[in-house]
Amino acid sequence: MSALDDVIAAETRLSEVDGVNGRLVICGHSLDALAGRKTYEAVLALLLGDLFPGSEDTLRSELAEARLLAFQRVARLDTDLLSLPITEGLRAIMARLPDGEDKSAALLQIAAPAVFVPALIRGKSGKSPVPPDAGRGHAEDMLVMLTGAQPSAEQVRALDTYLVTVSDHGLNASTFTARVVASTRAGYASAVLAALGALKGPLHGGAPGPVLDMLDAVRAPENARSWLTSELARGERLMGFGHRIYRVRDPRADALKSALSRLGAAGGMDAARLALAEAVEREALALLRAAKPGRVLETNVEFFTALLLEALGFPRDAFTGVFAAGRAGGWIAHAHEQIETGRLIRPQSRYIGPKAA
Known part of the structure; x- marks a missing residue:
């Protein structure tokens, strides 16, 4: 400490x-x-x-x-x-x-x-x-x-x-x-x-950009579980999950997820990209709970920050x-x-x- x-x-x-x-x-x-x-x-x-x-x-x-x-x-x-x-x-x-x-x-x-x-x-x-x-x-x-x-x-x-x-x-x-x-x-x-x-x-x-690197590597919703399982087995951190302060879900993640949903409904967000992100989030949370039951590793602000800023046209090195x-x-x-x-x-x-x- x-x-x-x-x-x-x-x-x-x-x-x-x-x-x-x-x-x-x-x-x-x-x-x-x-x-x-x-x-x-x-x-x-x-x-x-x-x-x-x-x-x-x-x-x-x-x-x-x-x-x-x-x-x-x-x-x-x-x-x-x-x-x-x-x-x-x-x-x-x-x-x-x-x-x-x-x-x-x-x-x-x-x-x-x-x-x-x-x-x-x-x-x-x-x-x-x-x-x-x-x-x-x-x-x-x-x-x-x-x-x-x-x-x-x-x-x-x-x-x-x-x-x-x-x-x-x-x-x-x-x-x-x-x-x-x-x-x-x-x-x-x-x-x-x-x-x-x-x-x-x-x-x-300085961390939101790697969330997109993770999504790029997963490529498709059906690949999410196997890719994430492999990362965890190698001891890698899953970007966009866990927070130093929050013992439950980061409220900022929900605020940005809602903004993304509205943007998607208005045609301002790639539907396939959003579906991929939702699959990765769902599988990651399930795997983290199983692999690390003693730790609270919920979605944090970085995960949906990366998606939102990407949808708005900002390059990841500018996040x-x-x-x-x-x-x-x-x-x-x-x-x-x-x-x-x-x-x-x-x-x-x-x-x-x-x-x-």
Whole structure:
């Protein structure tokens, strides 16, 4: 067990992760009441009420203007930057943003990943970036900047659902990192950049892509049981199952599965791909329960994240960057909350090295 397991490192009004009962509460609202029902801007208004005391419409307008400011940096997407993996390219261009602790700095950090990720995707394939439009909502604008085409209402709703679902999730590794950096009064840009570095790791936000690798390897629903059985026999981990906190099913998985179902019903999801995923999920859960009866290994957020983002047109190497676009709001909210406490986070360590001579 880690030295920080079960240690209360902060008091927060932002989110509660109930791992025993499988519930996520954001500012007093269950995820069920938010995902698929509220826009990302509406949830930002909840998370950032202290920093943005105006209306949701005002925040929507200010966030749109921040996207326009972020796009001014896209002109500097040089060859070296485009040669990097998308997450590293995002980290590099985010490092060029000005730091500060005011509202404009906070908005720019939230807006920038939604602008930079589509621009990096397009730039790496030789396409020109698509400028944002202040008249669009955040999710809609991100999809237009990705594809250059007007998305359907259900596609917009699906991305909004994703951004809302991942907007905040307690004191996870990247959010704790953001709070530690913010506690030094380094500024919002420094906090978000550090959080992005933590998110990049495969044990945190860098894992959804391999779910698609698994589906590609299975190929057809009838192959699911034999392929998964072989993986388990070799001691391999099944991607998209199990969570450090949840002892039951991850509620975010259900929110994204519902979004996928709606997208599929509207013709925005490959029916065969969805059927394959459902077969893999069903067989994986059955095999995991039989093979590891003492452990709770339920579907987690990674499984349906991969399918949803793939259906919306994001390449799998960009999934961590899209995650950052949603989690940036939570990072800023936690950074702001930590700054308001006025305290530096400084835990103690226990020395276990050799004694001095």
